[in-house]
Amino acid sequence: xxxxxxxxxxxxxxxxxxxxxxxxxxxxxxxxxxxxxxxxxxxxxxxxxxxxxxxxxxxxxxxxxxxxxxxxxxxxxxxxxxxxxxxxxxxxxxxxxxxxxxxxxxxxxxxxxxxxxxxxxxxxxxxxxxxxxxxxxxxxxxxxxxxxxxxxxxxxxxxxxxxxxxxxxxxxxxxxxxxxxxxxxxxxxxxxxxxxxxxxxxxxxxxxxxxxxxxxxxxxxxxxxxxxxxxxxxxxxxxxxxxxxxxxxxxxxxxxxxxxxxxxxxxxxxxxxxxxxxxxxxxxxxxxxxxxxxxxxxxxxxxxxxxxxxxxxxxxxxxxxxxxxxxxxxxxxxxxxxxxxxxxxxxxxxxxxxxxxxxxxxxxxxxxxxxxxxxxxxxxxxxxxxxxxxxxxxxxxxxxxxxxxxxxxxxxxxxxxxxxxxxxxxxxxxxxxxxxxxxxxxxxxxxxxxxxxxxxxxxxxxxxxxxxxxxxxxxxxxxxxxxxxxxxxx
Numbered sequence: 001x002x003x004x005x006x007x008x009x010x011x012x013x014x015x016x017x018x019x020x021x022x023x024x025x026x027x028x029x030x031x032x033x034x035x036x037x038x039x040x041x042x043x044x045x046x047x048x049x050x051x052x053x054x055x056x057x058x059x060x061x062x063x064x065x066x067x068x069x070x071x072x073x074x075x076x077x078x079x080x081x082x083x084x085x086x087x088x089x090x091x092x093x094x095x096x097x098x099x100x101x102x103x104x105x106x107x108x109x110x111x112x113x114x115x116x117x118x119x120x121x122x123x124x125x126x127x128x129x130x131x132x133x134x135x136x137x138x139x140x141x142x143x144x145x146x147x148x149x150x151x152x153x154x155x156x157x158x159x160x161x162x163x164x165x166x167x168x169x170x171x172x173x174x175x176x177x178x179x180x181x182x183x184x185x186x187x188x189x190x191x192x193x194x195x196x197x198x199x200x201x202x203x204x205x206x207x208x209x210x211x212x213x214x215x216x217x218x219x220x221x222x223x224x225x226x227x228x229x230x231x232x233x234x235x236x237x238x239x240x241x242x243x244x245x246x247x248x249x250x251x252x253x254x255x256x257x258x259x260x261x262x263x264x265x266x267x268x269x270x271x272x273x274x275x276x277x278x279x280x281x282x283x284x285x286x287x288x289x290x291x292x293x294x295x296x297x298x299x300x301x302x303x304x305x306x307x308x309x310x311x312x313x314x315x316x317x318x319x320x321x322x323x324x325x326x327x328x329x330x331x332x333x334x335x336x337x338x339x340x341x342x343x344x345x346x347x348x349x350x351x352x353x354x355x356x357x358x359x360x361x362x363x364x365x366x367x368x369x370x371x372x373x374x375x376x377x378x379x380x381x382x383x384x385x386x387x388x389x390x391x392x393x394x395x396x397x398x399x400x401x402x403x404x405x406x407x408x409x410x411x412x413x414x415x416x417x418x419x420x421x422x423x424x425x426x427x428x429x430x431x432x433x434x435x436x437x438x439x440x441x442x443x444x445x446x447x448x449x450x451x452x453x454x455x456x457x458x459x460x461x462x463x464x465x466x467x468x469x470x471x472x473x474x475x476x477x478x479x480x481x482x483x484x485x486x487x488x489x490x
Contacts, residue, residue, distance in 0.1 A: 001068070002064055002146070005064075005146075009071070009096065010075055010076060014079060015077060020077075023077075024038070024102040032279075040152045040153070042155070055141075060137075067146075074100075078095070078096050079096075080095075082116065084113070084164075084233070084242060085113050085245070085309060086310055091163075092123070093160045094125070096127065100130075106270065108157070110246060111244055111248060122163075126144075127147040129150060130149075138159075138162070145162075154248070161243060161244075162372065164233070165231065168233045169377060172235075173235070174234050174236060174385075175234050176234075177240070178369075179231070179317075179367075180213075180229045180232075181197070181199050181200070184224055186222050186423050188424050189423065196422045198314070199240065199316075199318070200317075201367045203320075203345070203347045205347075206321060207320050207414060211418055213226055213260065218419075225305070226304050228309055230243070230247070230248065234382075235385075239313055242310050247297050248295070250293070252285075255285050263301040265282065268297075271293070271294070274294075315390075317338065317394065318418065323347070323399055324348070325401075326395070326397050326434065328397050329394055329417045329438070329442075331392065335382075336383060337490070338386055338393035339380070342365070343375070344475065345363050346362070347364075374481065377481070379482055392421075398411075426439050427440050433461065472490045
């Protein structure tokens with residue numbers, strides 16, 4: 001029955017961007033920049049309304065019938081797009097939405113690649129934004145997602161990416177990662193110009209975007225090349241494939257990043273749930289519409305981008321976290337420990353997430369809320385890939401040391417640390433209490449003010465780390481199929 005959604009409606013197939021914008025004109029919020037700004041009824045992803053189904057039950061068949069009958073007289077838009085641009089590893093996506101919600105098809109078309117050649121879809125997404133009940137039905141075995149009752153573009157975007165990551169793990173032998181990517185061209189400790197590919201992980205508020213799009217003020221012949229800001233596909237060969245043509249960025253902090261703000265106000269940007277004043281001024285700092293304002297921006301408007309989105313070789317990972325009790329950076333001991341910290345996916349809750357729980361530890365496997373079924377399979381797969389490729393993994397603390405009112409690790413400090421990681425110029429020493437290496441020398445930085453032993457006292461800190469490591473080991477025990485060597489690496 002579900003296939004009928006894609007065959008038996010009345011479709012306008014693959015309209016041009018200009019046509020889609022014209023169809024969505026009725027929903028635009030007027031502004032002095034003349035760019036499309038839309039306000040959705042639903043303002044964020046509906047995680048608690050998301051269901052995973054591995055068979056179609058009679059109840060679901062009944063639901064399909066009800067939805068089909070309700071919508072069969074409507075006019076529809078069918079959009080075929082590619083996730084990724086590599087012929088050997090991309091995903092054909094078929095997306096349908098009622099024509100009244102042309103803005104969603106407009107954003108989807110702008111954000112993804114044109115399909116190449118003749119190919120059956122890998123991924124199917126049917127959006128019914130005005131259905132009275134909100135339900136996100138994910139059918140991994142069918143590669144099908146049904147979006148009911150949500151008109152938020154991020155829900156449609158992640159429906160495709162979530163399924164692509166699942167297919168990558170289950171059918172293509174790699175792993176989809178919620179991470180940005182970039183290439184560093186820097187002089188190493190020997191003064192040789194080298195290229196180093198990085199994947200940057202992190203939950204919201206940990207600086208993933210800040211690091212991903214930053215130039216580090218490098219001067220030619222040194223520099224960076226920004227590839228992706230959200231999802232990458234890591235293969236068994238140690239390379240990664242990008243997924244999106246453009247960037248879908250959170251707008252709450254773009255006013256402090258001129259390059260991002262300029263891109264968000266460019267003529268080819270599309271804004272979602274961003275405040276527009278009665279005078280037509282766009283104000284990214286005004287959160288009265290939503291704290292989750294978004295923008296689809298042309299990636300080429302960001303300095304240091306190019307046409308390519310794939311990493312020919314991954315050299316290191318950055319696991320961004322915010323904690324009050326660990327140094328600004330650490331180097332993990334090997335593939336097993338890297339997979340363990342991937343499974344932990346640690347950070348602290350910020351005011352943007354939940355003001356009542358600020359400072360509490362949160363853990364999300366892979367720093368990725370989109371993993372489908374048995375997350376330990378992702379941890380095991382990562383361990384296998386890292387065991388076969390010389391990829392270094394670092395844990396980068398972008399928070400404070402010493403508690404909620406402690407010493408802030410500024411973005412400037414973090415960016416200098418990452419630059420030195422890329423250069424390979426940090427001197428490391430194993431720390432028995434933490435269980436991994438920490439710096440004893442970082443060129444251009446004095447990290448003594450962030451020394452947790454000075455802040456907490458040597459004995460107290462030793463006890464804190466013992467308790468933390470025990471808690472981490474206990475946490476990993478909830479994944480029965482996780483490799484023992486991963487569980488034992490903490």
